[in-house]
Amino acid sequence: MSKLRFRALALVSVAIFTLAACNSGTNEGSPTPASPTATATGTPAPTPTSTPSATATSTANATAAATTAPPTASQPPSDTAPPVAPVTILSPVDKDHALPPDYVPPGLAAIPPAYLAPAFGGELRREAVDALALMLDDAAAAGHDIRARSAYRSYAEQERTFNYWVNALGYDEAICVSAMAGHSEHQLGTTADLTSPQVGWDLLESFGETAGGQWLAANAHDYGFALSYPAGAEDVTGYCYEPWHFRYIGEAEAQAWKASGLTLNQYLLQP
Numbered sequence: 502m503s504k505l506r507f508r509a510l511a512l513v514s515v516a517i518f519t520l521a522a523c524n525s526g527t528n529e530g531s532p533t534p535a536s537p538t539a540t541a542t543g544t545p546a547p548t549p550t551s552t553p554s555a556t557a558t559s560t561a562n563a564t565a566a567a568t569t570a571p572p573t574a575s576q577p578p579s580d581t582a583p584p585v586a587p588v589t590i591l592s593p594v595d596k597d598h599a600l601p602p603d604y605v606p607p608g609l610a611a612i613p614p615a616y617l618a619p620a621f622g623g624e625l626r627r628e629a630v631d632a633l634a635l636m637l638d639d640a641a642a643a644g645h646d647i648r649a650r651s652a653y654r655s656y657a658e659q660e661r662t663f664n665y666w667v668n669a670l671g672y673d674e675a676i677c678v679s680a681m682a683g684h685s686e687h688q689l690g691t692t693a694d695l696t697s698p699q700v701g702w703d704l705l706e707s708f709g710e711t712a713g714g715q716w717l718a719a720n721a722h723d724y725g726f727a728l729s730y731p732a733g734a735e736d737v738t739g740y741c742y743e744p745w746h747f748r749y750i751g752e753a754e755a756q757a758w759k760a761s762g763l764t765l766n767q768y769l770l771q772p
């Protein structure tokens with residue numbers, strides 16, 4: 502084999518290995534990271550952005566993968582991404598479980614303006630819109646003006662959102678408050694960020710201390726919604742506390758999730 506040909510083969514092997522690492526489900530290095538939108542906690546001070554370079558992420562992936570399956574030119578890594586199962590409203594979506602970039606939920610419907618924060622718009626799957634309306638009507642009856650500020654986000658929108666937070670907060674903060682493209686529950690069309698006038702219609706941790714935020718935490722499961730990122734579970738969920746982020750999984754599932762005491766993805770990933 503000529504030197505040149507050997508070098509070409511070696512380069513191809515490296516390229517294949519890098520792609521396999523990217524497909525393994527970890528959030529780093531995905532060629533199209535995207536993530537949850539507006540999740541500013543309001544606390545992190547903006548720091549100079551350090552957008553991860555392709556080189557840095559490739560190296561990180563290679564390092565991570567090498568710990569489990571040292572690749573060699575003659576023995577490519579055997580770990581491959583699991584087959585993509587049909588996406589349902591119960592599909593786990595987190596830093597290790599991604600949605601296909603072209604996944605668009607069926608039956609998206611506009612959230613009526615009465616349930617939207619001023620000047621915001623949004624869509625969810627029809628059943629989630631109906632459940633949201635019922636929940637927010639009951640919240641209003643209990644004295645809490647709660648509305649949605651963001652809902653369905655496409656893969657491309659999530660990518661822009663994540664990049665926005667990387668630029669605003671730096672990569673290390675961004676991955677705590679936002680998801681990379683393909684790794685956001687918002688792409689499912691079942692997830693909404695809720696807020697109230699008490700927090701200026703913003704997405705703040707202090708929403709969880711308001712009466713409305715506490716009403717949601719105590720009652721959302723009865724309407725089919727789960728709080729994906731609770732306080733104190735950052736090490737499990739990979740995300741900062743987000744008292745505003747609720748995902749619709751259906752009433753029976755949400756009640757079973759609540760009774761389980763597990764985080765949402767722990768619940769969804771149970772055998």
Ligand SMILES: [Zn+2]
Nearest residue numbers: 537693694746
């Ligand atoms: Zn959210």
